[in-house]
Amino acid sequence: MTPYLSPEVLMISTIVVGIFLLMSLVAMAFMYNHFHQILTQQDEIITAMQTDLNAMCSGAVGVGEHLAKLDERGVRLAQRLEALETQEAPERSYRHAIKMLRNGANLDQIMSDCGLARGEAELLMLNKSIDQMNAQSNY
Secondary structure (H helix, E strand, O other): OOOOOOHHHHHHHHHHHHHHHHHHHHHHHHHHHHHHHHHHHHHHHHHHHHHHHHHHHHHHHHHHHHHHHHHHHHHHHHHHHHHHHHHHHHHHHHHHHHHHHOOOOHHHHHHHOOOHHHHHHHHHHHHHHHHHHHHOOOO
16 A cells, blocks of 8 residues: 555645755755855965065075175175275284294294295385484484
8 A cells, every 4th residue: 555645744744844945945045155155365375475475586586686786795805805804914024024024033934924035024124224324323
């Protein structure tokens, strides 16, 4: 025997199923709206992050160019310093040699410590002797 469903039961069942389907459709619409909002927010975040990344890359390029300029400047300054040291080296050697002479150093010490040639050291010694003679004649 097959169970027989009355038309009222069928109608109530159809209404219940229809209500269930309608509630499911409303729930899906809310979920769709919610997920759409989340996707929109994530898209905005991604766009902002891309903008930040582009700015950082541009900044990094600028910093790299600045570092390259600083490096070039450092090389130029080192070259200038070396040139100045080369120009000042003989003057410093002569000053040091004169101080050594005043402190009683001999010709060989002056030549080795100051890197002077024998003729240069002899000229400094002669100059010291002349200065001493002039100082004695003034008294």
